[in-house]
Amino acid sequence: MVEAESIIEIPFHDVDVMRVAWHGHYAKYLEIARCELFEQFDYNVPQMEASGYAWPVIDMRIRYAQPLHFQQKVKVKATLVEWENRLKVNYLITDAQTGKRLTKAYTVQVAVDVASGEMLYVSPDILFQKLGLKS
DSSP: OEEEEEEEEOOGGGBOTTSBBOGGGHHHHHHHHHHHHHHTTTOSHHHHHHHTEEOOEEEEEEEEOSOOBTTOEEEEEEEEEEOSSSEEEEEEEEETTTOOEEEEEEEEEOOEETTTOOBOSSOOHHHHHHTTSOO
């Protein structure tokens, strides 16, 4: 299982008048952790492009358990849990100081052959190579 963590301080431009992070910004926080996760196995956006595949997000679910506040430091943990036919990444956002759970989420991505524009129903070999599952 591959995982990565990012520490994010909630900036002023992401909050409303109550100093609570707007729900739409959570996708950005997940993306930061997801990029850190993909760096762990050298298959972030530049490597995806070089391999001839795009990996668009086709599903995203977020469970807002507790709000995120201005200047709060949060830990966003991203864990790769599926890769055979799609990429599924689970996320957990916790308060960086207390460890209290604030948000759970997941994203699903599928491989698209850039040359043909066709979606693949099985992840391409390059992903398995990057994960160390094929030589």
